[in-house]
Amino acid sequence: xxxxxxxxxxxxxxxxxxxxxxxxxxxxxxxxxxxxxxxxxxxxxxxxxxxxxxxxxxxxxxxxxxxxxxxxxxxxxxxxxxxxxxxxxxxxxxxxxxxxxxxxxxxxxxxxxxxxxxxxxxxxxxxxxxxxxxxxxxxxxxxxxxxxxxxxxxxxxxxxxxxxxxxxxxxxxxxxxxxxxxxxxxxxxxxxxxxxxxxxxxxxxxxxxxxxxxxxxxxxxxxxxxxxxxxxxxxxxxxxxxxxxxxxxxxxxxxxxxxxxxxxxxxxxxxxxxxxxxxxxxxxxxxxxxxxxxxxxxxxxxxxxxxxxxxxxxxxxxxxxxxxxxxxxxxxxxxxxxxxxxxxxxxxxxxxxxxxxxxxxxxxxx
Numbered sequence: 087x088x089x090x091x092x093x094x095x096x097x098x099x100x101x102x103x104x105x106x107x108x109x110x111x112x113x114x115x116x117x118x119x120x121x122x123x124x125x126x127x128x129x130x131x132x133x134x135x136x137x138x139x140x141x142x143x144x145x146x147x148x149x150x151x152x153x154x155x156x157x158x159x160x161x162x163x164x165x166x167x168x169x170x171x172x173x174x175x176x177x178x179x180x181x182x183x184x185x186x187x188x189x190x191x192x193x194x195x196x197x198x199x200x201x202x203x204x205x206x207x208x209x210x211x212x213x214x215x216x217x218x219x220x221x222x223x224x225x226x227x228x229x230x231x232x233x234x235x236x237x238x239x240x241x242x243x244x245x246x247x248x249x250x251x252x253x254x255x256x257x258x259x260x261x262x263x264x265x266x267x268x269x270x271x272x273x274x275x276x277x278x279x280x281x282x283x284x285x286x287x288x289x290x291x292x293x294x295x296x297x298x299x300x301x302x303x304x305x306x307x308x309x310x311x312x313x314x315x316x317x318x319x320x321x322x323x324x325x326x327x328x329x330x331x332x333x334x335x336x337x338x339x340x341x342x343x344x345x346x347x348x349x350x351x352x353x354x355x356x357x358x359x360x361x362x363x364x365x366x367x368x369x370x371x372x373x374x375x376x377x378x379x380x381x382x383x384x385x386x387x388x389x390x391x392x393x394x395x396x397x398x399x400x401x402x403x404x405x406x407x408x409x410x411x412x413x414x415x416x417x418x419x420x421x422x423x424x425x426x427x428x429x430x431x432x433x434x435x436x437x438x439x440x441x442x443x444x445x446x447x448x449x450x451x452x
């Protein structure tokens with residue numbers, strides 16, 4: 087006999103005051119809501135305080151005592167769902183719940199891990215918004231500026247593939263052979279701005295098309311010879327407790343308030359998209375993202391769920407968007423845009439940076 091049936095048949099003639107009825111209704115709704123939430127995904131034990139539904143059938147005894155009084159005060163049931171009031175129907179998971187579920191999956195499975203001799207292949211298609219303003223000395227449009235003052239702007243895009251060995255101290259291979267392409271342009275002198283950018287890009291690049299990096303380090307670097315491509319020298323510094331980790335990213339941003347949160351969201355979602363951080367740190371990052379107030383989620387029941395966070399600064403609104411593959415707990419797409427308070431030659435829907443990431447395990451590298 088379920089809880090609702092117990093209420094229907096128990097003590098229909100009992101005289102019960104309003105306070106008892108209210109308590110009974112609350113416990114009844116808690117019991118049903120709790121059992122619905124338990125079907126979504128297994129949860130791991132958390133060290134921080136969370137809301138848990140622990141009311142069992144024994145705890146529903148007050149509802150049974152309330153009898154028909156509670157049932158008559160519940161809303162009518164929806165067609166096709168006999169016995170379940172509309173207020174008790176399963177609700178879509180919130181942004182925080184979805185991010186916590188991603189943390190649980192990462193913590194339990196560890197994600198994609200190559201075996202000895204294999205590589206983690208991280209393919210990225212990156213698109214950047216380039217700005218140009220006149221050089222003060224020559225008047226030539228140069229790659230500088232921002233949305234607010236740009237006289238010309240254009241998008242550039244290319245695809246790279248990074249091969250990370252199972253042993254991170256072995257040789258990494260970064261395939262950079264895909265050429266940069268120019269997409270949309272804005273401004274009367276955009277064509278001239280593109281030519282200057284292409285000249286500088288060609289003249290200033292000494293990076294090989296297939297870049298081999300011992301231990302993920304640039305062998306030609308003299309200033310930071312120990313710096314790694316994945317930044318793992320910082321991984322040990324990052325707290326594993328979610329609130330402490332969020333505060334760590336906030337502090338490193340040098341910003342405060344919502345702007346610091348915006349920087350933290352971008353940094354953590356970018357790090358998660360590469361899948362190179364240790365599993366316990368990736369789980370902590372998902373949990374830290376769940377703590378950010380104001381995170382929005384679009385279509386939470388989808389396999390690919392899109393999250394959005396916006397922060398308003400003094401003269402700018404920064405918005406970070408990232409897409410989560412809920413089954414694999416991988417961030418597959420993300421973008422970042424900062425819009426000025428005034429006008430710009432670039433439409434608002436064009437991000438400053440957009441990234442599509444595809445992660446797989448392969449047996450060979452170029």
